[in-house]
Amino acid sequence: MTDLKNRLSNYQEEINTAIDQYLPKQNSMPPIIHEAMRYSALSKGKRIRPILALETVNMFSNEYKKAMPAAVAIELAHCFTLVHDDLPSIDDDDLRRGVLTNHKVYGDGMALLAGDALLIDAFRVISDFQKPLEVVPTVISLLSNALSSNGVIGGQVVDILAEKNSLKHDYENLKYLHLNKTAKLIQASVLIGAEISQVERSKINILKDASEKIGIAFQIKDDLLDVLGDVNKIGKNIGRDEELGKLTYPKVFGITQAKKMSDNLKFESIDLLKQIDNSDKLIEIFEFLVDRNF
C-alpha cells in the first residue's frame, strides 16, 4: 500500500506541474479568470482520471510522459464538470476538495466562465501539445463523446431530473446515471491511454469493458462515502445526496447490497485486466478506486 501511495503521489505531483505549465499564466489578461481557473484546477484533487490515462500508457511502454497533455486535458475537463455542478442552478455546493467552491470565491458569473474556459483549455491543450499528431482526432473524439449530452452532461441532466422526482428512482435510471455521469469519463481516460499507446483492438475492447465496470463501481463507492464517509477526508459535505433527494445505489439497494455490487464490479473488472500482460499496477489503482475511504 505504501508503494501505491508513493506512486499515486508521484503521478499527482507531475500532473500538477503539468497543469500549472499548460494553463495560461495567472497574470495574463484578464488575471481574474486565470486566478479562478487555477483555483479549481490546482486544488487538491486525487487526479484519478489522468493517473488512469498515464498508468494505462505505462502498462504498454513505460513512456507515460508522452500522454501528459491528454492527461492534463482530462483533469481540466473533470474540473469543468465540478465547477459547473457546484453552481447554485445545479447542486449549489459550498465545499469541494476541502475548500470553498469556485462560485463562493469568485461569484456565479466568473465561476461559470472559469468552468467554460477549463473545458475549452482541455481541447486547446490536446490540439496544441499532444503528440503524435495522428492520435489527436481519436483522443478528442473519446474525450468529447464521454463529456457530451450522451455522456457526463446527460448523466448530470438525469441527476437533476431524479432530484426533482421527474424521473423514477429505479435501477434503469440509476444505471444510466452512473454509467454516464461517472463511468464514461473514467473509461475515456483509460482508452485515451490505450490509443496514445496505439495498442491492438482486442486489448482496447478488454480495457473498454474493464474501465466501464470500475467506473460504475467508483461512483457506487462515492455514493457510499456520502453516507458513511468523513468530511475531513473526502473534502466535501456529507449527506448531501440524501438532502438533495439524489438517486443513488444506497438509496435503491441499501448500504450492504450497494457495497456488494460495487465489489462485484471491481472483481469482474480486475478479472478482465488480468488478461493483459503487465497490468498489475493498473489493477492496484482499480482496487484503490473502490477500496479508498476518501
Place this chain on the structure above:
Amino acid sequence: MTDLKNRLSNYQEEINTAIDQYLPKQNSMPPIIHEAMRYSALSKGKRIRPILALETVNMFSNEYKKAMPAAVAIELAHCFTLVHDDLPSIDDDDLRRGVLTNHKVYGDGMALLAGDALLIDAFRVISDFQKPLEVVPTVISLLSNALSSNGVIGGQVVDILAEKNSLKHDYENLKYLHLNKTAKLIQASVLIGAEISQVERSKINILKDASEKIGIAFQIKDDLLDVLGDVNKIGKNIGRDEELGKLTYPKVFGITQAKKMSDNLKFESIDLLKQIDNSDKLIEIFEFLVDRNF
C-alpha cells in the same frame, strides 16, 4: 444585393440541415437536454461565422462542403457563448434571435448544461466528422484558442468587469474587448476555412489581418445597432448596452466617430482581401457584416 441575399440564404439552409444532422436526435436520452440544445442551435441566426468558413474554402476550391463539420462546430460554439452570456449570472437577457432565451424556456440549470453540451459537441463534430484527418488538430487549435480565456471568454470577462466599473472605460480595454469577445472567433472561422483548403502561409497571413479587422468592425456595428437598431429586425432588446453600463464604441467615441472607425476597418480589410484571387464573394460578405441593419 439580391444575389448576396440568395447566396447567404442557401448557405444558411445547408448549415441548418447539417446542424440538425450532427446534433444528437431530439428523442435521444435524456430528451430534455437535446430539446434545449436544438432550441438554441436551430434558432434563426445569421450563421455569419460558418458562412465565413465555407466562403473562404470556396474562394480556393469550390469544395466548401468538405468544411461543413467545422462550419457546424463554429456555429455550435457560437451558440454556446450566447446561451451562457444570456444567463442571469452574466447578462440576464430574455430575448435572443427573436425568441425567449434558453434559460427562460428551460430554466437556468438546463440552459447551463445545454450550453456546455453545445460547446462539447463542437469538438465532437470536428473530431468525428472533419476530413482530412490531418487538418483536425489545426482546426481544433484555432477554435479552442479563439474561444479560450485569451479569446472569447477573456472578452466576456472584460465585458462584465467594465459593466461593474472594475475596469476603465478607455480605448485600450475597448480594443481588448472587441478583439477577444468578437473578432477572434470571426478570424478563426476564416482561418479554419483556409487551413482546410491547405493554402500557403502568405495567404493565411493576409486573411489573418483582414478577418481581425472585419471582426472588430462587426462588433462596432453591433454596438451601433444596440443604439440605432430595430428590435424586430435584430431579434434582441435594444438599449441593453446603455442599461448594463457596457463598454462600447458609441459610448467612448460617439456614434459618428464609431461609424467612421467601423467603415475604415472595413475598407482596410477589403483592401487586404483584394490581394487574393477570386476574393470578390468573400468581400461581399465582409461588406455585409458592416453594412447590415440587423
